[in-house]
Amino acid sequence: MTRKRRRLMLLGLAALGLGTASALALSAFQDNLLFFYSPTELHDGKVAEGQRFRLGGLVVDGSLQRLPDGQTITFTVTDTAFDVPVRYAGIVPDLFREGQGVVAHGRVAADGTFVADELLAKHDEKYMPPEVAKALQDAGHPGAPGAAGKPALPTGTVAAQ
Numbered sequence: 001m002t003r004k005r006r007r008l009m010l011l012g013l014a015a016l017g018l019g020t021a022s023a024l025a026l027s028a029f030q031d032n033l034l035f036f037y038s039p040t041e042l043h044d045g046k047v048a049e050g051q052r053f054r055l056g057g058l059v060v061d062g063s064l065q066r067l068p069d070g071q072t073i074t075f076t077v078t079d080t081a082f083d084v085p086v087r088y089a090g091i092v093p094d095l096f097r098e099g100q101g102v103v104a105h106g107r108v109a110a111d112g113t114f115v116a117d118e119l120l121a122k123h124d125e126k127y128m129p130p131e132v133a134k135a136l137q138d139a140g141h142p143g144a145p146g147a148a149g150k151p152a153l154p155t156g157t158v159a160a161q
Contacts, residue, residue, distance in 0.1 A: 036103070038135035039082040047108065055084060055114050056103040056132040064098050077102060077114070080139045088116040096121040101132040 001009075036054040037047055047053055055077060063076035072089040075098070086104055096102060096119060104116035 038079045038138075039077060039084045040079050040135070040139070042084055042108070042114075043082040050107060052105070052107050054103050054105055055086070055116075056101070056135060057084075058132070058136070059096070059098045059100055059102050061098045074113075077104065079135045084114050085112070086114045086116055088119055090117070090119075093119055093121040101136075103132060 036056060039055070039057055041047070042055065057077040057079045060076040060078050060083060063074075065074050066072070067074065069089075072087065073092060074085065074087050076083045077086050078084075087109075088104065088106075100121060103120040104114060105118040105120075106114055106116035109115050
């Protein structure tokens with residue numbers, strides 16, 4: 001084998017390795033990507049069956065219930081247009097309560113209940129996850145940031161994780 005062929009072969013193997021590494025990195029990124037949906041978008045069927053995603057909205061007053069096992073809670077999330085029942089087993093964030101914004105990570109079960117494996121709650125009185133604020137503004141909710149008497153979200157506000 002000539003020197004030129006060896007170099008060309010080595011260059012080809014390096015390109016193949018780089019391509020394989022890029023494909024694996026993009027595949028891993030796609031698997032970890034979580035999209036945000038509101039209850040209305042979930043109702044409209046924009047979520048594929050079995051897909052993991054973020055569901056956000058307000059916890060409906062009076063909907064929070066603890067199950068007898070002491071670990072599992074059920075509650076309802078709304079964007080004022082549609083409601084979604086949620087079930088979560090685990091430690092609830094300290095600031096999680098009824099009437100407040102929440103973002104839940106998980107997937108929809110066969111019975112239509114959203115089964116969450118992680119809950120994110122607001123961290124002070126002025127904070128609301130941007131996705132939840134936008135969904136509430138789109139639904140015309142009076143408690144949404146930017147509504148009459150409510151300060152708008154500062155630009156660059158990012159949901160805490």
